[in-house]
Amino acid sequence: MAELIRKCWNKYKSIIAYLFWGVVTTIVNIASYQIMSPVWHWNYEVSTVIAWFLAVLVAYFTNKVWVFGSHYTTVKAFVIEICQFFFYRALTLLIDMAFMWVGVSILGLRSPLQQFIVKTLDNVVVIIANYIFSKWLIFKTNEKIIDK
Template sequence: MQKLKDLIVKYYEQLSYLFFGGLATLLNFVILNIFQAAFGLDFAAGVGNVLNNAICILFAYWTNRTFVFRSKSRGAAAWQEFTKFVGCRIFTAVVDQLIMWGGVSVLGPMIAFVSPQLWANIVKLFSQVVVIVSNYVFSKILIFTKKAP
């Protein structure tokens, strides 16, 4: 039991990032499917995906700052951290948007073996893997950097 505890402590950041990243991804899928049901696939993969990303960026900032990287930044430093976070997330949101557009609008009509709604979820899953890995690298290297005391 102690070995498990030691592993959790040693890899807390990565494990908590996966956990909260998983929650953000779940939120992303829930919003995608709500938008599909309410407004249709074109909206969900287009404007809805932009709104979806905005909501998920705010959720991810709060969880990453509070639970994953345990940032203690205040004032101007916290504002700088937030703007870097949002900037990086906007970049990966554009990547997500391009993947969704290419997968749903360009490839989607050629995919006959699954429903368009299921295909949109498959494309979103692929996109989320790319986005999560990219976001962790950005967060670790550019955003939540530990400053020497």
């Protein structure tokens, strides 16, 4: 049984770590949004962007160290990696903004509970897109850049 668990862990550890840190990042995103928009009554678009930025900061460092184990040897490799990370996260910010716009402005889901539900569903879509970008475009590409 222990051998089976170890094999599963070794095979899926990046996915398990991504899911764990994705939950942490999602909590940062949703909690900061909930404080800024429903509690402080800031505009939902401004709140979404600030919540996104805070979540991306957490995501970059956790993904880099604990999920994908990215290592670079030059400043150039670091700059490329972080720029790619923020670029692809900006794409998912557009998904985030569109999702919130449809939920709040179009569908009129404005109560704190309704916004929480929209934001949670939104984050599921964003987490999946972020994993795909990170796994196959950001951290994977840098393995080739580092060696050059």
